[in-house]
Amino acid sequence: MDTNKHPGDLSSLDKLRLCQFELSQRINSILDEEEKKIHVVKYINDIICSNTEVYCPDFPLDLDWVNVEQPLSLSKHLNRKIVVLDFFTYCCINCMHILPDLHNLELRFPENRELIVVGVHSAKFENEKVLSNLMSAVLRYNISHPVVNDPQGWLWKELQVICWPTLVILGPQSQVLFTLVGEGEREYLQLFCETAVEYFRMRGSIISSPVPVKLLRESLPVSPLLFPGKVCVDDVGKRVVIADSGHHRILIMNREGVVEHVIGGKEPGYKDGNFLQAKFRSPQGIVWKNPSIVYVADTENHLIREINISLRVVTTIAGTGYQGTDKVGGKQNKQQPISSPWDLCLGCSIGSEVKDVLFIAMAGMHQVWMLFLENAKWLKGSSYQKGTCIRFAGSGEEVNCNNSYPERAGFAQPSGITIAQEEKLQCLFIADSESSTVRQIMLKDGAVKAVVGGERDPKNLFSFGDKDGKGIEAKLQHPLGVSWCSVKQLLYVADSYNHKVKVINPSAKTCTTLVGMGKAGYNSRFRFNEAEFNEPGGICVTDRGETLLVADTNNHVIKVINLVDDTVSEHPVLIVSDETDSCEHLKLQDNFTFTSSSFWDTACIIHIPTVEMKQGGVLILMLDIHLASGVFINDEAPNKWQLNFSDSSKLTALQMNADINIPIQLSVPVEPRTISPVKVDVDVEVHLFLCKKERGVCYTKIVLFKVVIVICKTGQLEASLNLKCLVE
Structure with missing residues (x-):
């Protein structure tokens, strides 16, 4: 016919x-x-x-x-x-x-x-x-x-x-x-x-x-994070880097959640320079090279950027700033156009123990690329100069096609990448989002193989779902993140559109649900069988496989999955700085003073006059936070306060991290053994989850009261201090 x-x-x-x-x-x-x-x-x-x-x-x-x-x-x-x-x-x-x-x-x-x-x-x-x-x-x-x-x-x-x-x-x-x-x-x-x-x-x-x-x-929520894309921990697990994609910035913080560096922010753009000058546009993938270097997939700028923490500067190391169409590559650094890099991982060149190759999940090209950070050799003994950026695998056609020859394989918007460098594996794992699969690329020869998800027809990109199983029997829905745990030999997946985190055993090619309800939702601390996510986009293994950090993208938070006690909680993110922005949303009662903050109008620091106490005395701190008309507290959210001492041996608290019940009372006894005079800084950090009736929006505020206590012979045995402010 x-x-x-x-x-x-x-x-x-x-x-x-x-x-x-x-x-x-x-x-x-x-x-x-x-x-x-x-x-x-x-x-x-x-x-x-x-x-x-x-x-x-x-x-x-x-x-x-x-x-x-x-x-x-x-x-x-x-x-x-x-x-x-x-x-x-x-x-x-x-x-x-x-x-x-x-x-x-x-x-x-x-x-x-x-x-x-x-x-x-x-x-x-x-x-x-x-x-x-x-x-x-x-x-x-x-x-x-x-x-x-x-x-x-x-x-x-x-x-x-x-x-x-x-x-x-x-x-x-x-x-x-x-x-x-x-x-x-x-x-x-x-x-x-x-x-x-x-x-x-x-x-x-x-x-x-x-x-x-x-x-x-x-009606955008006011929060420390806005649609965070990816999260990553350094090699020693002491610092966390977050791609705060919706704010067009990178945050580097310690494990307690205190942000040490804010790089970029507020308005999107493309600019190299120091941390205050640098601009990004919806950054996604991030990876540490060493304690001083972080690489960033600056997705919508079509760039790879390098953050040098020691020098406090950002530089471009690949891309022209415009979307490229080259599907082969081979040019140096800023001469090589690329397209929507979505995730990064760091690996070794063939036969080398030096981490000198940056692998790129190039979503815009439906390929996986490489950027050589040092002169190196690769497949078939080919030599490449430092700064060369080339295609590693993928024809550029949007398909789910595995092949022994990397250039003949096909991907469909690869959005997550991680490396397993162990001798028995030596491969990259790829979250191939549009084919709803997890794939692997063997480092020794570039062969692309199926792991889980999808189906045998390479052109069918509609084989998705939510089903635990083996190989193509398992179903995912638009996964965006993967992270390899070398200790457990397991692969963790942010199964984004199923609102779950799943775990894959690559040797058995099995995929099972770890945590998540299968529908979008939010809660701050729950057991595995109750925890909810909303399109998680990034995932990272830390603490030798005992915990996972998840960028819970549409909930605007980083979640901590504790694999020891089977709980999920929200990771604190506290940005305290006096570089920019004002605290006009806080009106101080009494005569206390406040400083500026770079928390994008979500946090302020309020300085309290010095209080003199005798040894053995007790200071009562009264939190008295008033809410402006039309503002109310979201009782279902994790409102709380917590204390931080400059010298914890000098002061003790009766209770810590109590849920907010405004006003609340905090008692801080001063121990007799303290040698006077001694100065102790006390930070009272209040986390509030608020809503506005007339706009129907919810947002967060953090108020940081800084109290200075001097312990001396002339001080008081008993004293009370009201910490008061009006929050709008």
């Missing part, structure tokens, strides 16, 4: 797209922009005058919307406007790549609203169909245009869309004008849209009326 369509069998949309293809062929060889516009105008005119227009149906009334005050209608709110429909699914790296193109287009039509972009979310994964998960993605990727959630793909089917991303450009009467498929079409998008606006404006067919847009990001 002849399955090819004959001209008479073409649907109206097919005919329209054939005409557009012919238009594209004509203007490809034209350099003059005005001449290109002439051809586009003729194309639009031919469509309208021939009465062969195809109209887009209006949005169904039962669909949910994001970034708007009310559901939009093509016949009402968007009538007589040029509308760009962006068919996307938020897991798709190619869909992320065109967001800058859409943003650039929106900047050209900012206020008059003659043109508007509407995201049509047509989910691939079941998890993506849930409205709350889509809302988190809209916030995470800073999408500033209206988005409609079409979980059943109704509009996708009506307009015969076949892949993500697809852009459909509509005229002022909702007639289909152009269709652009895939990424890398910025030039066509700009040409078609600007010409269409000019064409219909001259004919009085479009208007510049407002659209009821209300950005979801106005």
Whole structure:
């Protein structure tokens, strides 16, 4: 049977797209922009005058919307406007790549609203169909245009869309004008849209009326972390580095949660320099080389960055700052373009014990790359100079294809990478997110092999689910993180869209659920059978396999999984600095003073006047924290206070880490053996989880009271001190 369509069998949309293809062929060889516009105008005119227009149906009334005050209608709110429909699914790296193109287009039509972009979310994964998960993605990727959630793909089917991303450009009467498929079409998008606006404006067919847009990001939670992507611990387990992706910064803190360095932050950008100057754009993968060097996958800048903690500087060591299309590589450092690096791990060159190769999960290329940090040899004895960045495995085609030859294998948006350097293994493990698999690459020959998940058909990227099992019987859903435990010879996986952490035995190829309920949720400290996550994106083994750190991305926290007592708790993250920002949200009662903080308006330091105490005396500290009108405490969250002493041998506390019950009383006895005069600094750290009624948002505040106690003969035996402030 002849399955090819004959001209008479073409649907109206097919005919329209054939005409557009012919238009594209004509203007490809034209350099003059005005001449290109002439051809586009003729194309639009031919469509309208021939009465062969195809109209887009209006949005169904039962669909949910994001970034708007009310559901939009093509016949009402968007009538007589040029509308760009962006068919996307938020897991798709190619869909992320065109967001800058859409943003650039929106900047050209900012206020008059003659043109508007509407995201049509047509989910691939079941998890993506849930409205709350889509809302988190809209916030995470800073999408500033209206988005409609079409979980059943109704509009996708009506307009015969076949892949993500697809852009459909509509005229002022909702007639289909152009269709652009895939990424890398910025030039066509700009040409078609600007010409269409000019064409219909001259004919009085479009208007510049407002659209009821209300950005979801106005309700972003105020918290120390915002959509953390990855987490990593140094070799000795004393310091933690976090990719605070939503804040576009890197945090380096000790295991107690006190942040020692804030690098980047607030506004996205690309800039090398000292820690105050440096800028990142949604960084993800991070890895320590030694106590002074951290490497960062600066994802949306398409760069690899180096943080030198000793020198307090950030430098670029790979990438041009623009998305690359080179699928082979071979250039040096900043001459080599790369695309959306998502995770990193450090390994050795063949036959060497020196950690001098940086492996990169290159999500944007669907490949795994390498950056040589020293002169080294690799497969088949090939030599590479320091700074060379090359493809290690993957053809660049988005498939789930294993192969003995690394360049013939295929990945589908690899997003997590870890290394097992033991002699019996010597491999990389890859969280291949879009194929919902975990794969391995053998270091000795580059062979790519299956571990768990997916199925045998390399082109089927829809074999996902939530099922424990062996090999392809096990099912994952868009895993983003992996971490190897050499002590236990086990692989831990952040099974992101199943909201779980799973454990894989590579030798048996078995995958079982470790912790997680299988649905999005949040709790701060629970047993394994009760703990909840929300799209965890990063995972790290620490303490010789006794604990795991998990970047619980949509909950904006780092979770600690204790494998000894089977509990899950929230890791503290305390940023205390006096470099930037003010504490205008705190109004001090009495005459205490406060300093500034770099906690992005979530923490403040309040200095209390010195208190003199005698040996054996008792000081009562009263926490008296008032809440502004409309603000209330979230009783279900882990509100608490805790103490820190500069010299714990001089003071003791009756209780520690008590749940907040405002106001509460804290008693600190002074022991008789203390030799006077002695100065002791006491920090009273109060963690509050608050909500605002009128906005329906929740956020965190940390108040740090700094009390100075001098123990001397002339001091008091009994004293009390009110620690008072108003929190807004």
